Amino acid sequence: MLVSPALEKVLSLALPSPHIALSPRWQGIEQIQLKIKRDDTIHPIISGNKWRKLALPMQQLTHEHSPMRGIISFGGGYSNHLHALGYCCHQLQVPFIPIVRGNYTQRETPMLKDLLEWNINPLYVTKIDYQKRHDQHFLDGLRKQYPHYVVIPEGGSQEQALYGMAAMMTELKSACDYIVAPVASGGTLAGIIAAAKPHQTIIGIAVLKGQGYLEELVENLLPNRGSNHPKWCILHDYHHGGYAKSSPPLIDFCQSFIEETNIAVEPVYSGKLFFALQDLISQRYFHQGAKVTAIHTGGLQSARQ
Ligand SMILES: *Cc1c(COP(=O)(O)O)cnc(C)c1O
Numbered sequence: 132m133l134v135s136p137a138l139e140k141v142l143s144l145a146l147p148s149p150h151i152a153l154s155p156r157w158q159g160i161e162q163i164q165l166k167i168k169r170d171d172t173i174h175p176i177i178s179g180n181k182w183r184k185l186a187l188p189m190q191q192l193t194h195e196h197s198p199m200r201g202i203i204s205f206g207g208g209y210s211n212h213l214h215a216l217g218y219c220c221h222q223l224q225v226p227f228i229p230i231v232r233g234n235y236t237q238r239e240t241p242m243l244k245d246l247l248e249w250n251i252n253p254l255y256v257t258k259i260d261y262q263k264r265h266d267q268h269f270l271d272g273l274r275k276q277y278p279h280y281v282v283i284p285e286g287g288s289q290e291q292a293l294y295g296m297a298a299m300m301t302e303l304k305s306a307c308d309y310i311v312a313p314v315a316s317g318g319t320l321a322g323i324i325a326a327a328k329p330h331q332t333i334i335g336i337a338v339l340k341g342q343g344y345l346e347e348l349v350e351n352l353l354p355n356r357g358s359n360h361p362k363w364c365i366l367h368d369y370h371h372g373g374y375a376k377s378s379p380p381l382i383d384f385c386q387s388f389i390e391e392t393n394i395a396v397e398p399v400y401s402g403k404l405f406f407a408l409q410d411l412i413s414q415r416y417f418h419q420g421a422k423v424t425a426i427h428t429g430g431l432q433s434a435r436q
Pocket of ligand 1 (some may be wrong): 213318401
């Protein structure tokens, strides 16, 4: 069993999430069969893919024989990852130290206000210091200072993330030729690729400027480097200027998508995903009759003002 049902119950997670047909009035939509995997519905706070990536680490940490007592992780002031992880830690009474890029004292974001509400104190660091988050020497120092704390990388993207993503993949009961998901720190896409079937094609939509860099992040997370993974690629034409950057067409698209489908999207991740899909479908990117599944990875809290 991948994830303990007990943990899912304590956290009130609605799993498995729905995998349902989606038929917005887009040009060319009749050429394909579009479905959406509603990981955004797993929980109002523990956002879809962030839960998937945290499932195994949380299970390991809360195991009664675990020597570990707390968690340290990293993110920005609007981070879905810190938000999801903060809530999990609050619910499970696990001490948590979020290391946050930039100083938000006196101007907390809604995300940081939630953390404070849950009695979690963010550790604000400068942008320069934040760059050390992957540095081995720095991480060794942290582990020495906090010996019983697990250090989880930014976005939760690490090897353990693949387990929870594999659980998501086993929930896809009907056939998919293409699986499409947004990409930022790479764990979500790597998990999908690692668990995909050989005939499937996996497409990542880059939400930030990272041609080459994002492919490398994903490659590094894939098990058995160099082995035969299914076909995958990352498309770099849909970031709208970079991470958390937006454009008037993207904002318009998000509004009309929400009105038409009643499915919430935000411009940082899911908006870019569906914007890209609409464009790809209109260009006949997918073969006639293709079964295409979009993964709605959640993350709606980051759009709060
Ligand atoms: C973090 C996040 C992503 C990106 O996933 P990665 O595994 O970091 O590539 C996509 N969608 C949402 C809603 C997220 O919060």
